Amino acid sequence: xxxxxxxxxxxxxxxxxxxxxxxxxxxxxxxxxxxxxxxxxxxxxxxxxxxxxxxxxxxxxxxxxxxxxxxxxxxxxxxxxxxxxxxxxxxxxxxxxxxxxxxxxxxxxxxxxxxxxxxxxxxxxxxxxxxxxxxxxxxxxxxxxxxxxxxxxxxxxxxxxxxxxxxxxxxxxxxxxxxxxxxxxxxxxxxxxxxxxxxxxxxxxxxxxxxxxxxxxxxxxxxxxxxxxxxxxxxxxxxxxxxxxxxxxxxxxxxxxxxxxxxxxxxxxxxxxxxxxxxxxxxxxxxxxxxxxxxxxxxxxxxxxxxxxxxxxxxxxxxxxxxxxxxxxxxxxxxxxxxxxxxxxxxxxxxxxxxxxxxxxxxxxxxxxxxxxxxxxxxxxxxxxxxxxxxxxxxxxxxxxxxxxxxxxxxxxxxxxxxxxxxxxxxxxxxxxxxxxxxxxxxxxxxxxxxxxxxxxxxxxxxxxxxxxxxxxxxxxxxxxxxxxxxxxxx
Numbered sequence: 001x002x003x004x005x006x007x008x009x010x011x012x013x014x015x016x017x018x019x020x021x022x023x024x025x026x027x028x029x030x031x032x033x034x035x036x037x038x039x040x041x042x043x044x045x046x047x048x049x050x051x052x053x054x055x056x057x058x059x060x061x062x063x064x065x066x067x068x069x070x071x072x073x074x075x076x077x078x079x080x081x082x083x084x085x086x087x088x089x090x091x092x093x094x095x096x097x098x099x100x101x102x103x104x105x106x107x108x109x110x111x112x113x114x115x116x117x118x119x120x121x122x123x124x125x126x127x128x129x130x131x132x133x134x135x136x137x138x139x140x141x142x143x144x145x146x147x148x149x150x151x152x153x154x155x156x157x158x159x160x161x162x163x164x165x166x167x168x169x170x171x172x173x174x175x176x177x178x179x180x181x182x183x184x185x186x187x188x189x190x191x192x193x194x195x196x197x198x199x200x201x202x203x204x205x206x207x208x209x210x211x212x213x214x215x216x217x218x219x220x221x222x223x224x225x226x227x228x229x230x231x232x233x234x235x236x237x238x239x240x241x242x243x244x245x246x247x248x249x250x251x252x253x254x255x256x257x258x259x260x261x262x263x264x265x266x267x268x269x270x271x272x273x274x275x276x277x278x279x280x281x282x283x284x285x286x287x288x289x290x291x292x293x294x295x296x297x298x299x300x301x302x303x304x305x306x307x308x309x310x311x312x313x314x315x316x317x318x319x320x321x322x323x324x325x326x327x328x329x330x331x332x333x334x335x336x337x338x339x340x341x342x343x344x345x346x347x348x349x350x351x352x353x354x355x356x357x358x359x360x361x362x363x364x365x366x367x368x369x370x371x372x373x374x375x376x377x378x379x380x381x382x383x384x385x386x387x388x389x390x391x392x393x394x395x396x397x398x399x400x401x402x403x404x405x406x407x408x409x410x411x412x413x414x415x416x417x418x419x420x421x422x423x424x425x426x427x428x429x430x431x432x433x434x435x436x437x438x439x440x441x442x443x444x445x446x447x448x449x450x451x452x453x454x455x456x457x458x459x460x461x462x463x464x465x466x467x468x469x470x471x472x473x474x475x476x477x478x479x480x481x482x483x484x485x486x487x488x489x490x491x
Contacts, residue, residue: 043162043184055090056484058082059163062170063096063130063153066105068112068336068367069300070274070394071192074251074472075169076115077275078190081473083121086484091122094157096130111369112336114277125161129153133172136341143195143234147174154178165483168245171195174237176244186483188247190272193391194258196235204228239263249479252392252413270479273417274394275472278464281401284378286457292330295442296380296404298373298395299387301335301345301366306409308352309386313438315356320443331362331384332376377402381453382445386438390414397467400429400460405453407432407441420463428459 062075075093082091097105102124106117131137132152138145154175166179168189179185203210204227207218217223242248242263249272250256256271263269299305310331318326337343346364353362365376383399385408390396392413400406400418406429408414419429430445432438445453465471 038182055088056165057090057092057161057163058086058165058167059092059094059125059157059161061094061154061157061166061168061172061175063094063127063133063172064170064338065093065095066097066100066108067300067338068108069338070392071170072109073113073115073276073394074190074192074274076109076113076117077469077472078167078169078476079117079122080115081476083117084473085477089484092125092161092163093122094125094127094160096127096133096153098126098128098130111371114280114370125157127153127156127160129156134339134341141230144230147172147195147234147237150174151178158183165480167480173241173245176241180244180246187245188249188480188483189245190249190251191255191259192251192274193255194262195238196231196262197258197389198261199389201228201231201235204231235262247480247483249476253416254389254412255391270475272472272475272479273467274392275469276394276397276401276464276467278397278401278468281374281377281398282403282461282464284374284402286378286380286403291379292328293382293446294376294380295329295331295382295384296376296399297331297333297335297384297386298398299335299385301337301342301349303345304387305335306386306388307333307345307349309435310384310438311349311352311356311358311362312435313384313386313442314358314361316435316439317442318358320439321446325446326361329361331358332380333362333364334368334373334376335365336367374402377404380404382407382442384438385409385414388412393418396429397464401464401467403457403461405429405445405456406460407438407445409433418463420459426459427456428463429456 060075060079062072065072065075079091079093082089095105102119105124106119110116129152132149133146135142135146137149150172151174154172155178158178162183163185166183166185166187168175171189171191171193173189173195176187176189180187204224207224209215209218217227239262242259243265246268248259248263248265248269250259250269251272251274253271256269260266260269297307297310299307301307314331333349337346346366350364353359377399380402381404383396383404383406385393385396385406388409389412390409393408396406396408396414396418406419408419408429408431410431410433415431419431420426421429421431430441432441
């Protein structure tokens with residue numbers, strides 16, 4: 001009886017022991033050997049490519065290069081800078097836009113950003129596993145899921161092509177160890193915003209409901225504690241992988257502050273404001289028409305951009321201005337969509353618009369060509385932007401360069417780098433925190449004298465030169481120059 005009882009127990013203990021032993025062998029022996037073999041294979045492929053072509057290569061990692069947002073402007077301006085400065089280098093772009101041909105991608109870049117990239121000057125490496133970085137794939141543990149997904153996509157990119165210099169322009173930090181250690185590449189990155197911040201931890205700790213902290217989690221102290229632990233562990237991983245980048249460029253004082261704190265890489269971190277076609281936008285002349293007064297919002301249609309706050313501000317505004325003034329207002333929402341999730345965001349906004357009875361005063365213009373956007377700017381008076389802790393705010397700069405009187409969120413890049421409220425004589429825009437403040441600011445601007453409106457508009461236009469395309473190109477080439485010097489020495 002005793003033997004019959006212990007025999008299966010001993011058998012399962014043996015199975016458990018050998019399973020653990022196999023896992024240890026896998027981790028200690030097989031995995032390191034696999035990484036070393038992969039490293040040898042990748043380096044051999046790159047050397048073979050150099051022998052055949054006798055040219056150094058630069059690859060930009062930008063899976064959504066055809067999206068048409070501010071991040072894509074950074075990509076194309078950086079590519080143009082390298083084409084002009086380093087014509088002997090071969091430039092590649094890793095993209096997940098498999099449904100768009102090279103000519104379609106470069107044509108969209110020209111239409112959206114007025115940037116002309118010769119199609120023959122760059123080579124696109126198409127990636128077919130972009131779905132692994134889609135947030136919709138990970139309803140839970142989204143940050144970790146997308147980061148692991150970026151490693152899967154990074155492996156596909158590395159095995160497809162091995163560059164000498166790898167430049168990430170979307171902030172997929174978990175790809176840096178792959179290209180630095182296994183690929184043997186020099187790594188540079190342009191960070192638009194840190195994947196995790198101390199403010200995110202604070203909001204979870206305070207149990208604030210946001211687009212990335214659901215009501216279910218916020219209302220449950222146990223789930224909140226677990227999520228805090230998860231965020232802290234993820235922050236440690238994020239700080240480790242970021243150190244694999246040789247050059248770190250950040251887009252604002254706000255991003256710089258967070259990245260330096262997380263990655264502790266002060267000596268190789270550089271602030272480089274993103275490019276904006278300020279010279280072209282400054283040429284826009286505002287024409288007085290008999291039509292409505294236009295309020296323009298420019299931002300990608302994504303949850304974090306908080307378009308609903310702007311709609312709620314419109315609702316609040318209607319309560320505090322005359323009916324005649326309300327009937328003469330038109331709110332134009334301009335933005336691009338990348339995928340079905342973004343398109344759903346637009347649909348939700350349209351539904352909210354109807355729910356608040358704003359549909360007669362609101363228009364949504366999705367994926368608007370650059371020339372049409374300039375036309376809207378020329379007819380606008382006020383610019384709106386509502387994202388909390390916006391990393392920079394290219395849409396804010398675009399509106400100001402076009403002479404619109406800007407109202408942006410009192411946080412992040414707009415507060416620290418762009419909008420000046422004091423002294424009053426130097427004011428180039430306004431800042432607000434919630435829908436009530438936004439409504440009050442709009443009301444205030446509508447009642448300003450023409451002279452005061454013109455003064456603020458002129459101040460806005462004159463303040464944006466530091467965000468120009470040329471300033472970005474010069475800074476980008478300066479900060480990445482050490483990587484190219486190393487290549488010249490080793491060639």
